[in-house]
Amino acid sequence: MAASLAVALMAGFTGLSLLRGASSVPTLQRKLLVSMAAICLGGGIWSMHFVAMLGMRLPIAFYYDALVTLISALVAILIVGLALLILHFGERSRARIVLAGGIVGAGIPAMHYIGMSGMQICQPVYASWGIVLSLVTSIALSVGAVSLAYSRRGPRNILLGTVGFGLAVFAVHFAAMWGTGFVALDVTETYMTWMTNEVLAFGVTLTVFVISGAFLLTGVGFARPVEPPMAGEEETAPPVAPLTDSPPSEDPDPVIADGLHVRVPYEKNGRTHFLDPTEIAAVRAEGHYTMLYVGDEKLFCPWSITETGNRLPQEVFLRTHRSYLVNRRFVTGFERRKDSGVCFFDGTASLPKVPVSRSRLSEVREILGI
Structure with missing residues (x-):
């Protein structure tokens, strides 16, 4: 559980830091940054989920369908990517920020339940209140996280958005698991598309390693001011002198x-x-x-x-x-x-x-x- 929270926080920080100043760069470069951030944030959602699942213990063995597990990762990346496109292409407004947060909030439980549907031998059974709780929690925390991160694009807001994103992913997973039960299935065949926990652990470890490396790289220059900032960021540069009729200084430039x-x-x-x-x-x-x-x-x-x-x-x-x-x-x-x-x-x-x-x-x- 502790490791899953750390993964979510690192992914959030990496994705949000990559996009700092992205709205002022050329379109092609901005698309690349949005794609990289979507992979980090969406991959972080997926990694957090399966790191937590590796810590789950049941009295019977269970496996995962490889294709469904891959689809769950791609869905997370695409949904987060859509939200980032809304934020970074077009004039950013309060409505766009809320819409992007809502999309991320819907994507987190979508990834969770798609990933859970890939379980084999042991079938998850969901309580309706658990689905509603996870969805409401996800949307509320995600809108809050995006609002914190994009109200202004300074280091403080990125850190607050990171905490909000990490808590959203973490809380949604365990709220959903709280409303989930498991039923053992009578399965006599073992299919080649099934993944054992050992294989899943290998893939998750590799993904977490990439996220951690990206986290370290983005963290190195995090405190350095970015020029130019994203649209809407509060300016700290000295203002240009207004047009006046006052005489020039004695020793002008x-x-x-x-x-x-x-x-x-x-x-x-x-x-x-x-x-x-x-x-x-x-x-x-x-x-x-x-x-x-x-x-x-x-x-x-x-x-x-x-x-x-x-x-x-x-x-x-x-x-x-x-x-x-x-x-x-x-x-x-x-x-x-x-x-x-x-x-x-x-x-x-x-x-x-x-x-x-x-x-x-x-x-x-x-x-x-x-």
């Missing part, structure tokens, strides 16, 4: 003071080119580099978002989000969305809109004159 004359580098076809800042509609952080949005093109820039913000003229470029800088002259529309907002760019096909984070909302509205 020459790069910023003469920002309109800075030429912005970008790389294309193996060559470095340069742009005038007035041609750039917006800048988006991409890891330690940035993407420049110019008309219908997205151009790779070797500067980080911090360096770009320092070099570009601050009287023209606004910091709408920790991951975005926008050229106010290209903004053609603004929409308020609860405690955040969106800037629109009708003439920039490569970037039709840019998010405005909660902490930047009042400043952006003031500079735009709304």
